[in-house]
Amino acid sequence: MPLIKFDELCVSFGTRTLLDHVNLQIEPGERVALVGLNGAGKSTLLKVVSGYQHPDAGQYWQDPAIRIAELPQMLPAADERRVEDVVMSGLAEVVRLRNEYEALANSHDQASLAQLETLQHELEARDGWHLEQRVETILNRLSLPGDKTMAELSGGWRRRAALGAALVQAPDLLLLDEPTNHLDIETIEWLEEQILAFRGGVLFISHDRALVDRLATRIIELDRGHLSSFPGNYSKYLEQKEAQLQEEERRNAEFDKKLAQEEKWIRQGIKARRTRNEGRVRALKKLREERGERRERQGAAQFNLEDASKSGKLVVELEHVSHAYEGQTIIQDLTLAIQRGDRVGLIGPNGAGKSTLLKILLGELQPDQGKVRLGTKLEVAYFDQLRGQLDPEKTIIDNVSGGRESITINGRDRHIISYLQDFLFSPERARTPVKALSGGECNRVMLARLFSQPANMLVLDEPTNDLDMETLELLEEILLSYEGTLLLVSHDRRFLDNVVTSTLAFEGEGRVSEYVGGYQDWLRQRRVAATASVKPAGSEASEAARQAKADKPKAGRKLSYKLQRELDALPAQMEEAEALLEALQAETSAADFYSQDHAHVTERLEALSAQELKLEALMERWVELEEMQAGS
Known part of the structure; x- marks a missing residue:
């Protein structure tokens, strides 16, 4: 029996239809991710499920014995x-x-x-x-x-x-609306584990693609009032969505061709009108109505950076910089050089000191110790996660252009309304005060303001919060083609992996370490470093540490016979584990999987989670033994 069910359900606000005769069914044990553009109506759908919003038409049914709980988007008060x-x-x-x-x-x-x-x-x-x-x-x-x-x-x-x-x-059903907003990476990963361990149904909205990829057993997309279901995780959804859009374009092209032919026929001369078929006229009228009702897919945001002259080759250099905040050391003896064109990500727990380091790198804050040398010809554009640069009482136009009717982008004047339409703001919406905007819209205003400024150095502090996935992916493309220098603070793991060339990680006790690559590269390099550092001193090591040292060969020594046999066997074991994992993923992604017996569904989902952990453990052991062998 399903937990909840929509039957031809409709919700509108004024003349805008958010849910247009949608159907939905969620089974026990499913983890369903709800995706769609900002403003598509995702939060409204969640409100219908929780009972805060009543549908205008259609039926909403839920199991009479169901218990529904919510994790609100807003953090609880610090009271x-x-x-x-x-x-x-x-x-x-x-x-x-x-x-x-x-x-x-x-x-x-x-x-x-x-x-x-x-x-x-x-x-x-x-x-x-x-x-x-x-x-x-x-x-x-x-x-x-x-x-x-x-x-x-x-x-x-x-x-x-x-x-x-x-x-x-x-x-029985847990509702989550953007649960990762303002959380650091460590807490996001902890939250993932908790949701994976939860055995009830989950319906969640998130722009965090890595989280959706790991958690979702099914994706439902809200697009122009209609709901589509895609079995599998986010990666599979992207493949299926691309095929669906191509098919939609093909059908629309065929429809438009037929309509054009009929319009040509109806406008023929007297002779044609005398012999025309009244049934064909009625069919044409129906085609016109159908074309008028077709809602075009909302365009994706499209924007480009305002170019500035190149900065000097050296952007900023730190020598033995240390800094403390309220008596606690947050940066200890950091030496660092950032060159023109570097794209640097900053990661670490909330409160670790990322924003403080940004201020030091920009010359806005003098460190307690050490030297800071800034490069020449720097033109900085700054994105503030707290949106402090926006005046909530002023309109979008006033915040972006200062009330001017035109704005200069790359030496060309553009009307401000036209420029804001690139960021998905209609002429009416552009005249709206910022205080009336959603979180995603506020971030788009920030981007519109940011990209109108000539800059050869971008500083982005949590730019991804509240942005829909399509805008996120476009922002990635723009940053990858950006020839200036980028400093990025983000807890979006996929965004970091796709954009940055190096990572500054806050690792506690004032240690800030530099790693090549993004978040996954940092994880891999940190594991290798941790493996290499397991060398306990003889007089101070515990008995367990001494045993660990005895079991692991020192660098420069050949692997023992036992460990070499284990390493040789691991590739086949990983291949077997991957094949079994793919089979389980295919089984649990099947359209009729959740219609089976609840106990069987739960057992197969548990098997899937266990197999994922097994494969991960095998891969980590393989990396560990390879590193040992590399030292021989």
């Missing part, structure tokens, strides 16, 4: 509530029943006894007598500090508390 109380707030109705029962417990009149019996049945049905144990279980599972206040926690830990409030309800 004085205890973390334990925040988690318990997910059981607010159960808490109310318990309080009501305890208030009546000492009453002996007949009406109170009858009410007590009713409350007791409700509490038993909701497992309300084990309220504290349920909360404690979630606190332990998520490693949450129950006695701390929310004001004491970082944004990532407040997100954990919000997830705890959702999971403590033991929901």
Whole structure:
């Protein structure tokens, strides 16, 4: 039995149709990613499921016994509530029943006894007598500090508390709306593990392609009011979507050709009109109506960078730079040189000091120790994740062009309305105050403002938050063709992999290390470095460390017979594991997979997760042994 079902469901706002006779069914155990352009109606669809939005037409059905929980897009307030109380707030109705029962417990009149019996049945049905144990279980599972206040926690830990409030309800369906916004990479990966371990259904919106690729068992796309379903993860969706768009273009071309022929026929002379077929005239009228109802696919944003003269070859150089904030060292003895054309990514936990390092690199902040040398002819354009450069009371036009009717891009004047249409703002929307915009629209305004400035050095601080995937991919293409220097702070792993040429990683205790490549390259190089550094000192090492040292050959020595045999066998084992994983992926991506018995579906999904972990472990062991052998 499905968890929820849409049947020809419609939702409109004014003259704009967001959901146009859509059908949807979500089965237990599915993890369904909802994708689409900004403003397509994704959040509205989630509101229908959660009950906050009623459809204008059609039917929404849900299992009568279903429990639906949400992880809101906004972080919980950093207030004085205890973390334990925040988690318990997910059981607010159960808490109310318990309080009501305890208030009546000492009453002996007949009406109170009858009410007590009713409350007791409700509490038993909701497992309300084990309220504290349920909360404690979630606190332990998520490693949450129950006695701390929310004001004491970082944004990532407040997100954990919000997830705890959702999971403590033991929901059948979990709703997530952009759950990774403002989270650092470590917390995003932790969140992925929690969702993978959750055995209920999941419906989520996310622009994080790496997260969607890992979590989704099915993609549903909302496009021009219509909902399409694509089995498999994000990579498979891209392949299927490309084929679908090509087929749509072919059908539209055939339709338009037929319409043009009929229009030509109807406009023929007197002789043709005397002999024309009335049925053919009615068919033409129907074709005209159908063409008028066809909603063209919303165009993707299209924009280019304003060119500036080249900077000097050296952009910035740091020599033995150290800096502390509120008594805590965040940068320790950093020596670094950035050359013209470098694309450098900065990664690390929230609060690690990425924005501080940016200010030092730009010359806006003097470090406590060390030297900073800036290059010549630098023209910097800065993207602020907090959108501090936008005036919320002013319109989009005023924020981008200062109210001027034209704007100069690469030496040519363009009307501001035309320029903003490249960023998907209609003439009416361009006159809207920024305070009325969505998060994605605000980011597009920031990009429109940023790309109108001549710059040979771009500094982007979390530019990907709230952007839809198509705009993200276009931004990637532009940055790859950009000939200036790029400094990028981002928690979007796929974006980093696709854009940057080197990575500065904040690794704790003030250590900032430089790695070649993007996020996956950093992971690989860090694993190799960690393997190479396992050399415990004899007098200080624990017994376990001594044993580990004995088991692993030192650099410069040949692998032992046992380890060499293990290395030789690993390629075949990995090939076998990959084949089994592909078979499981194909099985779980089948269109009718979730219509099978729930226990069987759960068992196969668990097998898929286990096989992924097995293959990853084999690959890590192969890399480890290869590095050992390379040292021989």
